[in-house]
Amino acid sequence: MSDFKVDASVFKAYDIRGTYPDQINEELAYRVGRAFATFLKIDKVVVGRDMRLSGPKMFDALTKGLMDQGVDVIDVGMVSTDQYYFACAKLGQPGVMVTASHNPANYNGFKMVKNMPYLLSGDEGIQDIRQIVENDSYAESTKKGSMTSRDLSEGFVEQVLGMVDIEKIAPLKVIADTCNGMVGPILQRIFEHIPQVEFTGMYLEPDGSIPNHGLDPLQPENREELEKKVVETGADVGFAFDGDGDRFFTIDDRGKFVAGDYMTAFLGQYMLEKYPDSKILYDVRASWAVPDLITKAGGTPLMERVGHSFIKKRMADEGAVFAGEVSGHYYFKDFFGADSGVIPALLVLEMLSTKKIKLSELLKPLEAEYIISGEINSRIEGDAKEKMQELAEIFRDGKMEWLDGVSVTYPDWHFNVRSSNTEPLLRLNLEAKSSEKMIEKRDHLLGIIRA
Template sequence: MATDYDAIFKAYDVRGTVGDQIDADGARAIGGAFARFTAASGARAVLVGRDMRPEGEEFAAAFGDGAIDHGVDVVDVGLCATDMLYYASGTLNLPGAVFTASHNPAGYNGIKMCGTGAAPISADSGLGAIKAMAIAGPDPAAAKGIRTTRNLLSGYVDHVRSFVDLDALSPLLVVADTANGMGGLVVPAVFDGLPLVLDHLYPELDGTFPNHPADPLQSENLRDLQDRVLAVGADIGLAFDGDADRVFLVDETARPVSGSLTTAIIARSILARDPGATVIHNLICSRTVPEVIAEGHGTAVRTRVGHSYIKQAMAETGAVFGGEHSGHYYFRDNFRADSGLIAALVVLEAISRHPSGLADLVSDLDRYAASGELNTVVEDAAAVIERVATAYADADQDRLDGLTVNLGDWWFNLRPSNTEPLLRLNLEAPTPDEVQERVAEVQALID
């Protein structure tokens, strides 16, 4: 069946179900389009990698064939985590593509693409043009490109380790659940030889995900990690998604640590080394984050949700770090790209310097209660947002991304999904009871 380009081209990547939405022929067409798009900016070679999903090797090869047919060389980096592809793109100054469907279940695949130096490519910065060229069909070059292979794992390991003082690391017992995803390749490689003790759950690379989905944002997928942390008396649990560019934390009591609080931990650590630096956070992060940045004498910059906005703001401000509540953590010296493993090492260094443990470290930062992201199906998102805005007309509001309303001791953001008829509500208040009360209040207006 032909590739369904309208279905698979999303706001930030390409993603869909294998066979009925994306197939090898589609991968070849997109590879040719990517080659033409990047060649227009002067690139004469592209990087191609893949995760462990069953069809990844076939799709990556087809993508590379499409690029080669259009006169562009292909550097095949083989199995890799997404942040490893970003490292390769930044180090070799080449555009790249990695076949992955991230946290999606078996049966999905897709492509994350970047420009030279790991520059983001999203719907408003190239994906639309690539889609149009893929649909239009091939325009082969007279002279074909060539394919070479390259193993970048050891260089990537050294790069990840460069973000921390290795001598400061304590012999912490770390449980890592890589959920049969690409963390199974990169986590043990980074930990090898460090004074950390790794207890590894589901290390085998298996894109059928036989144990549980590689989506740590869903609480049920943390249960094995939480049980193991308690069973072995670990200092911390790390949960990686399928392509290992995101990490989620579980403390020594098995309590999950939110992406906002993880952002705060990393920001505090980085500002201790680089006082006065700028740190980016998206607008659904907890108020704790800008508070911690201010306490560290840093400058907080608030952005829209989404990696392209974070990376753009980092480029414009020279920010040293950026964090999202969803578990993406971006580092200036990682070509402004996100990395779950760099974030994990920075947290492990912070715990090593805080002998009372992660739970105690988090207790100072756990200042507010949050609703989490609550989704509501709506027919007209814009009309609902205007209705809610009118109801809170006397409060401070902004439209940076959807509607954010600040009501003193509580606030909320309401924004539409990029791809579905949904409104997403995030709300924060001083206590869980107040969160429940305020959510009911806002939800009544939405409904």
């Protein structure tokens, strides 16, 4: 046993993540490398990293740990998370990505692929890695691993462009904000193949100091500038990506943010044109618009828990062609069952082009019929489970489900309340058939949650 102190809180539900250098540092990175190799009993691993300033040091320490365990490292360079997934899938290897996704500049961490599309999660692997690190229980190693570099970006560009018919895309005007994250360089290369589109980029240069605005477009202040620019320039659509590029968001031609459930409904319907009679997954937070539009298009809508480990497994089990989460993750059977930010962007362009319609026109009927609250977070002092039980008791006359938190449905409104995996928060998503009802029920629920 060593005297190295591990901060257990960095071992989260979907990744290892924390502030650098106090929670996450080179010493931990080295040990995670050794523990990953020990846990998966592997001889090769794909490693990529994002643009964070601590990235090169973290990469060096992680890969030293892997090589000291006899593992050969395939360095795929500074890439977006979907490029990293592509590398793991194409090379048929597990992987570690040095990234803290959309967290601020002083964070770093690791997203670990077991075998595509499955990542290590809190229940499967991440806590095992923590225990190996804490107990210094690494496997005996008899050899030293080596490192080689591979650039798989050309194959990635081909793969994502192959998901649409480029010829069908109209000469649309597009603005994309990649927030100095990892998507800018590859996005520019993709749009070089679609010359009819007038493409304007914002903050395309990866910069780990994150000089312009935050990396999470779900926060309104991080998309404000893009929304304004879409209106000012008369663009057809605006695209926003999070820092590591596995989440995607859309601004319509009015400069309005498109909710993730509406986007899931549109993309689901569109995927059914390509793959009729298919299954489409959506998460428990979503608007009724999703199952309604999927059913109308002849598909089978399936509801699943929030989180990629649940979504990916259910997708594989059901043979679903597409899945969408309210948080901006979109998964595709044709992309190894993984999520990507750039694929839905291309599909939106193809969809708007073939339907010869403005995005705002597609949205108006949904906005009139499906009145959604959006996700509202409340910090709570007490026990989250007790609070959910209290809600279940108060709303016991509705149709109740416990798939992920508590969901209650009435004929003209419904809600889901679930706890955060990472913070002492309860998250409310609510929808009603009228604005008045939505506001009334939203305020009533928040009153109970925050009491």
